[in-house]
Amino acid sequence: MLEVKGLRKVYRSGTREVEALRELTFTVAAGELVCLVGPSGCGKTTLLRCIAGLLEPTSGQVEVGDKAGLAIVFQEYGRSLFPWLTVRDNVDLPLRQKKVPRARRRQLVDEALTAVGLAGTESAYPWQLSGGMQQRVAIARAVAYEPSVLLMDEPFAAVDAQTRADLEDLVRSLWQRLGVTIMFVTHDIDEAVYLGQRVLMLSASPTVIQDELTVDLPAERDQLHTRADPRFTALRTRVYEQIQLAKVRTGTASGAAGELSSADR
Ligand SMILES: Nc1ncnc2c1ncn2[C@@H]1O[C@H](COP(=O)(O)OP(=O)(O)OP(=O)(O)O)[C@@H](O)[C@H]1O
Numbered sequence: 383m384l385e386v387k388g389l390r391k392v393y394r395s396g397t398r399e400v401e402a403l404r405e406l407t408f409t410v411a412a413g414e415l416v417c418l419v420g421p422s423g424c425g426k427t428t429l430l431r432c433i434a435g436l437l438e439p440t441s442g443q444v445e446v447g448d449k450a451g452l453a454i455v456f457q458e459y460g461r462s463l464f465p466w467l468t469v470r471d472n473v474d475l476p477l478r479q480k481k482v483p484r485a486r487r488r489q490l491v492d493e494a495l496t497a498v499g500l501a502g503t504e505s506a507y508p509w510q511l512s513g514g515m516q517q518r519v520a521i522a523r524a525v526a527y528e529p530s531v532l533l534m535d536e537p538f539a540a541v542d543a544q545t546r547a548d549l550e551d552l553v554r555s556l557w558q559r560l561g562v563t564i565m566f567v568t569h570d571i572d573e574a575v576y577l578g579q580r581v582l583m584l585s586a587s588p589t590v591i592q593d594e595l596t597v598d599l600p601a602e603r604d605q606l607h608t609r610a611d612p613r614f615t616a617l618r619t620r621v622y623e624q625i626q627l628a629k630v631r632t633g634t635a636s637g638a639a640g641e642l643s644s645a646d647r
Pocket of ligand 1: 393394395400401402421422423424425426427428429569587
């Protein structure tokens with residue numbers, strides 16, 4: 383389970399202050415798959431970094447149970463894999479750091495690579511693989527770690543549409559099989575509705591939760607039928623409208639988004 387309470391983040395550099403997150407409060411239940419969607423620059427990455435403990439919040443709290451049980455898949459697979467390590471060693475590295483015994487490590491790596499459809503590529507180097515395959519390696523690395531919470535930061539933004547659809551289905555099947563809690567951040571409304579059990583919509587920066595939606599689509603989803611379902615269309619329309627509203631609100635506000643005037647401080 384993941385709990386975020388009153389999270390606020392203000393970036394300070396010199397005399398300039400940017401309030402990226404104003405007040406975020408939400409809970410992701412154990413085993414839930416929640417998508418976060420919001421306009422560009424709304425603070426999605428800031429939020430994930432605060433949750434992962436990579437960034438200190440200005441105020442508020444994040445509770446993830448065991449921080450060691452957290453894994454992240456980033457957007458830029460090219461930068462998250464080590465080019466000088468083979469696929470096996472890339473997936474194995476966090477397990478070594480976690481001091482998992484050798485035989486168990488071997489088993490976890492094999493299982494994870496099989497689960498993402500990459501059995502047989504163990505001795506290849508990341509740069510010998512396509513972008514979609516590299517992102518599968520990054521997912522395998524996260525899965526092999528056996529996290530209780532998996533954070534995914536726009537993980538499919540850099541792959542082509544067909545690969546993206548395959549990877550979305552891969553995430554849903556891994557989630558159903560492993561029972562892991564997933565927080566999936568995306569700017570793609572259709573992706574959020576297709577993947578999530580719930581969608582949290584973020585406002586533009588300074589960010590609050592603008593709206594929340596339960597995705598009451600059947601648990602068994604497939605790219606063809608789910609996306610053609612009238613309910614899917616209704617849900618995506620609702621998310622789209624909220625995101626548009628978020629943009630309009632910012633457009634009418636004075637000053638740049640999130641920029642604090644002295645009166646606000
Ligand atoms: N290190 C920093 N110093 C100052 N301001 C920052 C810093 N990092 C982010 N910001 C600002 O905080 C706000 C949120 O940025 P963030 O990268 O978290 O948004 P995002 O939703 O992930 O963006 P995108 O959708 O474009 O990837 C933006 O206004 C950004 O300019």
